[in-house]
Amino acid sequence: MKKTLVAQALSIAFLSTAIVFPAHASEAELLQRIEKLAAELDAIKAELAATRKKTDVVEQKQEALASTVSASIAPVAASGAAGNGATGASSGAGSWAQSTVVTSYGEINYTRPKNATNQAETDVARAVIGITHRFDEKTKMVAEFEWEHAVTSADDKGESEVEQLYVEHEFNNGLRAKAGLFLMPVGLINTNHEPTAYYGVHRNFVETAIIPSTWREAGFGLSRTHDNGLTWDLGLTTGFDLSKWDTASADGTESPLGSIHQEGQLAKSHDLSMHAALNWRGIPGLLIGGFVFTGKAGQATADFAANDSRVTLWDMHARYTPGLWDLSAVYTRGTISNTDALNLTFIGQPTPVPSSFYGWYTQAAYQLWKNEEYSFTPFVRYELFNTAHSYSAVPQGLGIAPQADEKVATIGASFKIGEGVVLKADYQKFKLDSSRDRLNLGVGYSF
Structure with a gap:
């Protein structure tokens, strides 16, 4: 490529000297031709520069990839050497080089309500940059930084946030310990929520309204994967702050736990929470698991009527991918206890605190x-959820009626370009509130 461009440049230079004194060309024509040739020469120079730049970028990526591959192969090679009688020193930290990997995902969505087409909107839903730095073969740092809804300022709806920030170390027996801000191992998409990893333009309601998406807490966790396909997670973390509940807002109706989630932002930590998760992958293509989380949510807030309130959430989930099929199901249920006295202070307000909420989908x-470049996958989903299934008892005539279950049927398809880009389309039908029926289109990427 470079030789061709250089040859073109030399040819133009030769032609330019050849036409300086043609037999019948006027001075104006000569100047015009010279200016044209000069412009073409400048364009070729620019193309050469761009080619050199692309070559440099490719070489840098190749070097980075080689470093990452070397880092990934090193422990395998070290293990093999040890199995052949090599000493422990041969597989020590000296054989490892630090490596840093940058990842990213993002999505842009278009939503058009069936009965209110004037409310159609396009949203840059999120853009995320991730950085994983491996200090050695057993210790790493994971960070993700997210921007939502395109613009972040005091007058805009956008958000800028740290989605994850933790360090993890693996011990010789396979036990992994981590500390920092990390995602809860609940459901199917909370820890695997890139747009290329789930079906539908938007994340499903059960794993956004009942299980807050993306749910993360700051604290300490332990996990281990066994040879029989069993993985367990245990953790002690921050929890929810019920004093944040806003009775005049619809946030609690949209997602009870999402409205009192602290997200590591100056999180009140008087009351800590515990969680445990168990997942089994003992059969190829099959995942079965469950999760439970519990902790007080009053945070010893002064003059607060619900300091003994406890938030508990649990789920059961399964996914099976035999051949070309991808089948999944999730059931989850949450409770907020000891809200009687608090709700008495909310009499007359539209959004008291529910005592239970739940949802499921298949x-x-x-x-x-x-083919080698593209894939097309249709899907169908049916889900039922209720963000206020019940309320604690209050004096007769002063309570509020529980909500009815909302049922949503979604049919759509994903068109993948390679493994990193996906085009999505779906239509959603709401049983309880048909005014929410909508067409969704989206594009997402992940690398």
């Missing part, structure tokens, strides 16, 4: 077509 997808 989903089936089938990869209808695939």
Whole structure:
């Protein structure tokens, strides 16, 4: 490529000297031709510079990839050497080089309500930059930084946040310990929520309204994966702050726990919470698991009527991918206890604190077509959820009626370009509130 461009440049230079004194060209024509040739020469120079720049970028990426691959292969090689009688020193930290990997994902969505087309909107839903730095073969740092809704300022709806920030160390027996801000191992998409990893333009309601998405807490965690396919997680972390509940806002109706989530932002930590998760992958293509979280949410707030309130959330989930099928299901239920006295102070307000909320969904997808570059996967999902299934008892005539279950049917498809880009389309039908029926289109990426 470079030789061709250089040859073109030399040819133009030669031609420019050849036409300086043609037999019948006027001075104006000569100047015009010279200016044209000069412009073409400048364009070729620019193209050469761009080519050199692209080559440099490719070489840098190749070097980075080689470093990452070396880091990934090193422990395997070291293990093999040890198995052949090598000493422990041969597999020590000296054989490892530090490595840093940058990842990213993002999505842009278009939503058009069926009965209110004038409310159609396009949203840069999120853009995320991730950095993983491996200090050695057993210790790493993971960070993710997210921007939502394109613009972040005091007058805009956008948010800028740290989605994850933790360090993790693996011991010789396979036990992993981490400390920092990390995602809760609940449901199917909370820890695997890139747009290329789930079906539908928007994340499903059960794993956003009942399980807050993306739910993260600051604290300490332990985990281990066994040879039989069993993985367990235990943790002690921050929890929820019920004093943040806003009775005049619809936030609590949209997501009870999402409205009192602290997200590591000056999180009140008088009351800490515990969680445990168990997942089994003992059969190829099958995942079965469960999760439970519990902790007080009053945070010893002064003059607060619900300091003994406790938040508990649990779920059961399964996913099976036999052949071209992708089948999944989630059931989750949450409670907020000891809210009687608090709700008495909320009499007359539209959004008291619910004592229970729950939801479930089933989903089936089938990869209808695939070649070396593209794949097309239709899917269907049915979900039921209720963010205020029940309220604690209050004096007769002063209470508020529980909400009815909302049921949503979603049908759509994902069109993947390679493994990193996805185009999505779906239509959602709401049983309880048909005014929410909508068409969704989206594009997302992940690398």
